[in-house]
Amino acid sequence: MIPDDRLYTEQHEWLKLEDGEAVLGITDFAQQELGDVVFVEMPAAGQAFEAGFEIGAIESVKAVAEIYTPVGGTVKETNSQLEDAPELVNEDPYGEGWLVRLQLSGEGPDDLMTASEYESLLAAG
Amino acid sequence: MTRALRTVLYRCHVESGARFGPYAGYEMPIQYQGVLAEHRAVRERAGMFDVSHMGEISVRGPRALSLLQGLTPNNVDALAPGRAHYSALLTARGTFIDDLLVYRLGEEDFLLVVNAASRARDLELVQAAAQVEEDVRVDDLSGETALIAVQGPEAAGIVADVVGSEASELRYYSFLQQASEGRLVSRTGYTGEDGFEIYTPNESAETLWLELLERGGDRGLVPAGLGARDTLRLEAGMMLCGQDIDETTTPIEAGLSWMVKWKKGDFVGREALARQRQGGCRHRLVGFEVVGRGIARHGHRLTVSDRPGCAGPVTSGAFAPTLGRAIGIARVDCGDGDVPEPGAAASVEVRGREIACRIVKLPFYLRPKTSGG
Numbered sequence: 001m002i003p004d005d006r007l008y009t010e011q012h013e014w015l016k017l018e019d020g021e022a023v024l025g026i027t028d029f030a031q032q033e034l035g036d037v038v039f040v041e042m043p044a045a046g047q048a049f050e051a052g053f054e055i056g057a058i059e060s061v062k063a064v065a066e067i068y069t070p071v072g073g074t075v076k077e078t079n080s081q082l083e084d085a086p087e088l089v090n091e092d093p094y095g096e097g098w099l100v101r102l103q104l105s106g107e108g109p110d111d112l113m114t115a116s117e118y119e120s121l122l123a124a125g
Numbered sequence: 126m127t128r129a130l131r132t133v134l135y136r137c138h139v140e141s142g143a144r145f146g147p148y149a150g151y152e153m154p155i156q157y158q159g160v161l162a163e164h165r166a167v168r169e170r171a172g173m174f175d176v177s178h179m180g181e182i183s184v185r186g187p188r189a190l191s192l193l194q195g196l197t198p199n200n201v202d203a204l205a206p207g208r209a210h211y212s213a214l215l216t217a218r219g220t221f222i223d224d225l226l227v228y229r230l231g232e233e234d235f236l237l238v239v240n241a242a243s244r245a246r247d248l249e250l251v252q253a254a255a256q257v258e259e260d261v262r263v264d265d266l267s268g269e270t271a272l273i274a275v276q277g278p279e280a281a282g283i284v285a286d287v288v289g290s291e292a293s294e295l296r297y298y299s300f301l302q303q304a305s306e307g308r309l310v311s312r313t314g315y316t317g318e319d320g321f322e323i324y325t326p327n328e329s330a331e332t333l334w335l336e337l338l339e340r341g342g343d344r345g346l347v348p349a350g351l352g353a354r355d356t357l358r359l360e361a362g363m364m365l366c367g368q369d370i371d372e373t374t375t376p377i378e379a380g381l382s383w384m385v386k387w388k389k390g391d392f393v394g395r396e397a398l399a400r401q402r403q404g405g406c407r408h409r410l411v412g413f414e415v416v417g418r419g420i421a422r423h424g425h426r427l428t429v430s431d432r433p434g435c436a437g438p439v440t441s442g443a444f445a446p447t448l449g450r451a452i453g454i455a456r457v458d459c460g461d462g463d464v465p466e467p468g469a470a471a472s473v474e475v476r477g478r479e480i481a482c483r484i485v486k487l488p489f490y491l492r493p494k495t496s497g498g
Contacts, residue, residue: 036159036161036162059420061356062355
């Protein structure tokens with residue numbers, strides 16, 4: 001099931017907006033494609049990013065996926081649990097495996113998909 | 126783009142839920158349940174790999190021995206029937222065209238097991254040599270031969286159950302032939318564990334695969350893909366031809382000088398290697414582990430600290446599941462200086478960030494010694 005309480009990007013990231021903040025993660029499809037996640041590289045708290053910029057990377061045994069933020073903002077918090085348990089990204093991508101919490105700068109999000117639109121994207125292959 | 130080849134075991138992989146990826150022109154199983162679980166299975170119990178993409182070249186006849194002595198750096202004359210060794214096909218510059226296994230089936234009967242990507246070129250080379258040396262027959266058996274590797278501490282019991290108990294008596298790098306099955310069972314592998322590689326005709330491959338899976342299930346045998354094969358071989362410090370070693374690398378640079386036997390006669394590349402042996406070599410493959418946070422990958426650059434210019438590309442880099450940290454092999458330019466010592470500080474640049482590393486001795490992982498194998 002794709003949670004309908006958030007928005008999605010074509011790069012298979014999800015974004016949950018709450019009170020001027022956004023939580024960012026990758027989708028179940030993305031974690032399956034990546035395989036076993038063994039390391040997550042995160043930005044430092046306080047770092048500011050414009051929309052569309054790379055804010056970190058997820059490394060599985062076999063591949064690397066860069067993470068781009070679809071919105072501009074300042075990093076409020078990163079998921080520190082992932083330092084010792086990167087596998088949470090595989091086990092619970094929509095929950096415990098979240099990546100970054102951003103304070104929105106007001107820029108974006110544009111062109112994000114709803115859960116049903118994202119589902120159609122996946123179905124279209 | 127030509128259509129990817131499939132091995133005869135393709136259907137079995139689909140059945141086991143494999144995810145496929147392209148490798149050397151083949152559509153190969155990369156993983157089934159996941160690389161980490163498959164890697165662990167091989168280290169702790171057993172894993173089974175379809176490596177039928179590998180090439181098999183038969184070289185037979187009264188002059189087969191002298192042909193192979195001239196083509197490869199290891200001493201084929203010292204190889205007794207029933208034994209195999211690791212060797213290579215080299216350029217005149219002493220660099221790798223391919224690494225391979227030489228099996229001596231009989232006094233005048235040899236089998237070369239080569240990498241899929243270089244098979245055609247290897248075959249051409251051997252055939253060209255056979256034109257000069259008469260009385261040698263060269264046959265490419267790759268298309269009719271499947272290869273199943275069963276690896277891990279439980280491998281001996283499982284393989285003995287399926288092909289007969291004589292398999293578990295085999296010493297490392299020995300093999301037996303089962304003529305009635307057209308099968309060759311060899312105690313070799315590419316994982317750093319005890320294990321076997323079973324060469325079998327295409328027609329019987331599926332039956333053998335399924336029987337191994339069924340009989341091995343109780344002992345924890347699982348199918349494992351090329352993803353786990355890569356992390357396993359890297360932990361074991363084994364080179365991947367076309368990636369760690371290629372036409373820019375000699376066995377001496379790769380730390381494989383043991384495969385070069387000087388007391389035999391002439392062989393392709395000998396002169397160039399002799400010069401390196403005398404005068405040393407600039408480039409060396411070194412093992413390293415990542416001390417900081419991050420993973421070095423193929424193509425990143427490793428720099429040895431306090432040694433200006435001593436740097437070079439990472440040829441293999443991955444998270445090592447058994448060790449719980451990232452490791453790699455890099456090809457560094459040592460200039461006129463020595464090879465960096467184990468323990469030497471280094472760094473690797475990953476996405477614009479310098480990550481601390483340390484030079485370490487290969488292999489990264491050595492399996493616990495047990496009796497047998």
